[in-house]
Amino acid sequence: MxxxxxxxxxxxxxxxxxxxxxxxxxxxxxxxxxxxxxxxxxxxxxxxxxxxxxxxxxxxxxxxxxxxxxxxxxxxxxxxxxxxxxxxxxxxxxxxxxxxxxxxxxxxxxxxxxxxxxxxxxxxxxxxxxxxxxxxxxxxxxxxxxxxxxxxxxxxxxxxxxxxxxxxxxxxxxxxxxxxxxxxxxxxxxxxxxxxxxxxxxxxxxxxxxxxxxxxNLCKLRTYRDYSTFSLDNFYHDLLLINWDFIYTLRDVDQMIDFLSSNILCTFNLHAPVRNIRVTKPPAPWRTFNIKLMMRTKSDAYKKFKRTGTIAAWEFYKKIRNYVSSAIRREKKAYLDYVMRHKNSKTTWNILRSLNIVKHNSISLPPHLQDLDSLNSAFLNVPQTTKSLTQLNLLDKYENVKNSGTFLFTTVSPATVAKFINRIKSHAKGSDGITIDMIRIIHKHLLKYITFIINFCITNNLYPSSWKNALVLPLPKSNYPSSFSDLRPISILPSLSKLLEMALHEQLHTFVCQNNLLTWEVASDHYIAPPLRSCLYRIIFIARLIKESCPA
Known part of the structure; x- marks a missing residue:
């Protein structure tokens, strides 16, 4: 241009x-x-x-x-x-x-x-x-x-x-x-x-x-589920045609999860298929139907002036053009004012970035940092520093552990799992391709089967292999990353796996609080920085409890 x-x-x-x-x-x-x-x-x-x-x-x-x-x-x-x-x-x-x-x-x-x-x-x-x-x-x-x-x-x-x-x-x-x-x-x-x-x-x-x-090729590709023709009644009809009771006959938890996830995805793909679109420009939510209509009127006026060349056509086009420009500015100002007043800070900045009003914090990785196998090896081979931890004798600080009794995980109810589903805030899609929004749509009919899988894991001391697979997103810690140490990996686990984690966490947290097992007396230790000390003590103590109650 x-x-x-x-x-x-x-x-x-x-x-x-x-x-x-x-x-x-x-x-x-x-x-x-x-x-x-x-x-x-x-x-x-x-x-x-x-x-x-x-x-x-x-x-x-x-x-x-x-x-x-x-x-x-x-x-x-x-x-x-x-x-x-x-x-x-x-x-x-x-x-x-x-x-x-x-x-x-x-x-x-x-x-x-x-x-x-x-x-x-x-x-x-x-x-x-x-x-x-x-x-x-x-x-x-x-x-x-x-x-x-x-x-x-x-x-x-x-x-x-x-x-x-x-x-x-x-x-x-x-x-x-x-x-x-x-x-x-x-x-x-x-x-x-x-x-x-x-x-x-x-x-x-x-x-x-x-x-x-x-x-x-510089246009960006965006993948999304198309809910434009989504009918909830038709979706539930096809969902209930599947024999979900087949889960009860399986004895392998990975097979249960594979059956559950694959059928959920198939049903969603039928009613809300995944589509790819090329994004060449950001959205403009302030361009309402009336604004678009006025823009077409302005375009028609300009074409008429080019065709006739008269002063009257020019004056009419100029008047329409100025009116449309003012209308767009007013609508944009009103929309941004609404965003700034009625959205929280995080949502506001995300909206402004999506509209290209503020700069994106996107940093492209150099080619030698984009190899997934090398990235995986780099973080798997991080040296372990356990010597300083063994010297602390952290567990000796907790005198109440010996008198607190034995801890055992117990099964959870469907109502508890439903509470966990409503508590999850992340909308990220894990390695299984299922988001928490999809789970909220289907949990009305499949809650008992999800609960059965979670309780099967608890009673059999198992953690599904498929729920250990994470999508790893390497985020640069500097503007010019040159080595893998300049990256901070973010792991996105399947949304269903978070339900099991929340069930275990709630029971551990209740046990620890009821027996008054978390003491802050050790906060005076000088071996580790204070913000990290409290985290480490919790992790080591919970690890010991899990080891005693779940030997498998």
Missing amino acids: SFNVRSIQSGFLTLKEYVVDCAVDVLGLSETWLTPDIDSSSVFINDFNVVRADRNSRGGGVAFYVRNGIAFKILHSNITAVLEELWISVKVNQRKYCLAIVYRPPSANVLDCFHQLTESLTNLSLDNDYAIVMGDFNINVLVNDGRSEMLNCFLESFDLSQLVKEPTRITSNSQTAIDLLMVSSADIISSYEVVDVDGISDHLALIFYVDASEIS
């Missing part, structure tokens, strides 16, 4: 939304009106890198925004009285594209402008496969005069093609094509269009599509 923005700060939020909505990969801006004392953070767009060439005085200035994931480097920048230019090289699909965004002030000498541009293009385009020069030249290509003739001579000398053939700056009394697009090969541009960016500037923007397949 190439656009004479005429002060990026004045309409930055609208421009930012438009760039995200259109899934722009490279944005070239002229007349940014930025100066070196203005920090780039004030014009930051999520998932983009910004490169600037500013004028020291008011006006002018050019800039590039390049989406994260696209390899690029800065080639040249030059701000003079006759031409302002910024050159970068973009590499996509093993091909190099030399891109330039330029701005020629209206009073600048045209011949001197092309002399400067000739020198830059000669020096910079040789190491690249294609050259693309875009920006505001203030030369109207719709008329034949001395300026357009000099432009044609420049194009012929470098064998460039100028693609823009329609007005790019439209006022009530003029239509000129001064924002140009020059390419070394017209074949690489699959299509282009001239669009109005919600009245930010009196210039129109050029959006053109380069035939580079790698760029389209």
Whole structure:
């Protein structure tokens, strides 16, 4: 996208939304009106890198925004009285594209402008496969005069093609094509269009599509369950057709869980199938039905003006455009005000990140840290430091243990398991593909079978193998991770396994509290930091209780 923005700060939020909505990969801006004392953070767009060439005085200035994931480097920048230019090289699909965004002030000498541009293009385009020069030249290509003739001579000398053939700056009394697009090969541009960016500037923007397949792969894929046609009655009907009593005939707990999980997934896949979608832009919940209707009206008004060219059509379009822009700002402000007032802190930040309003804390791992086997080995082979623990004799601190009696796990009731299901807050999907939301839908009919499996594990001193499989998410602890020690692994266990853990935890916690077995006298020990000491004492004590009550 190439656009004479005429002060990026004045309409930055609208421009930012438009760039995200259109899934722009490279944005070239002229007349940014930025100066070196203005920090780039004030014009930051999520998932983009910004490169600037500013004028020291008011006006002018050019800039590039390049989406994260696209390899690029800065080639040249030059701000003079006759031409302002910024050159970068973009590499996509093993091909190099030399891109330039330029701005020629209206009073600048045209011949001197092309002399400067000739020198830059000669020096910079040789190491690249294609050259693309875009920006505001203030030369109207719709008329034949001395300026357009000099432009044609420049194009012929470098064998460039100028693609823009329609007005790019439209006022009530003029239509000129001064924002140009020059390419070394017209074949690489699959299509282009001239669009109005919600009245930010009196210039129109050029959006053109380069035939580079790698760029389209930058879109994110999201997997979700489609509940749009979900019928709870039909779902329960198919769920109850399964012979769930078959679980009672099995003698292996892993077979029970496999039967339970596979049938739950099959039923959900039938009524709420898993789908993959390509996400090219974040949601805009403030765009209500009325807002979308007004945007279509604005688009129709603009098409009518382009078709007729009358002053009345222009005035009507401008009035509709300004009204729609104000309506969008009001709706967005009202939505964000609701989010900030009625959501908790964590939910608020998650919503703001999903809308690309605040920066994501996503850090990509280098290739040598993405191998799953190496990652697994690195964390399995962490050295064990047990010597200091044995020297503490921690269990000697608990005098009440000997007189507290024998602890034994007992079975739980369906009502207790239902309480545990409502207590789980995490919506993460474990290795079995089942979330707690899915369990809440089916537990009305399958609660007794889930309870049977949990009680089978308790009475037989077993822990299912399938519930030990975790999805491990390595989170970087630094902005530039270089080794496995810079990662913090997060393990996501199956949601059903948490029900067994909660049943065991509740019984242990009750026993410990009733017998007053947790003493804080050992908190004065200096071997381990205080926050970690209390955790370790609990873990070691509970481990001893489990060992005595569950030898298997």
